[in-house]
Amino acid sequence: MTAATGDQKKQYVLVPGGAGFIGSHCVIELITAGYAPIIVDNEHNSSAGCLKRVEQITGCQIINYKIDCLDLENLPNIFKKYLIYAIINCAALKSVGESVQKPILYYKNNVGCLLNLLTCMEEFNVKNFLFSSSATVYGTPKYLPLDEKHPCIGDTITNPYGKSKYICEHILKDT
Incomplete structure (x- = not known):
């Protein structure tokens, strides 16, 4: 691939879904820590207005x-324009109820987005990745409160949104 043309001194972090609630908070923390976030968002679950507020808060x-x-x-x-140091993937459709009514949309979007990001990571040699998952991957809780030791058993997940996140986690384990 051709060399990236962005400022090579900056550590760029791609934040898919960065205009959403969780993503925008990640962006603020990245800026505070000295990184240069790059937002990729279709604004399906967010708005550019959110990023204006982030700019006001950070002055960046x-x-x-x-x-x-x-x-x-x-x-x-x-990826061609910027040398991406890391990706924090916050992009996803997230409505449990809608996922039950439109399961194919949720699998296509949530799993497809991850696969496209992994494809770009491989092509452009990006090694750092953080995935924003969901407590829905735990399915019906065996105990509360949920913690990292709680089993993730695919058969107990009650909706396509949670299953799409579960599938994504398994793809990440395999790659």
Whole structure:
């Protein structure tokens, strides 16, 4: 691949879903820690207005691309432009109820986005990845409160949203 043209002194962190609630808070923390976040968000569950507030809070101009992670034609262009140090993936459809009514949409979006990001990571040699999952991967709780020792048993997950996150976790274990 051609060399990235972004400022090579900065450590760029790609934040798919960075205009959402969790993603925008990650962006603030990244800026505070000295990183240069790059937002990729289709604004399905968020808005550019959220990023304006982040800019007000941090005093920094946000690099933002209104791109869907399913768009494998345009997503690699960001990797060509910037030398990406890490990815924090907060992009996902997240409504449990809607996932029951539109399961294919949830699998296509949540798993497809992850696969596209992993494809770009492999192509552009990005080694650092953080996945924003969900407590829904634990299914029906065996005990409360949930902790990291709680078993994740796919058969106990009650909705396609949780199953899509569970599948993503297994893909990450395999790669």
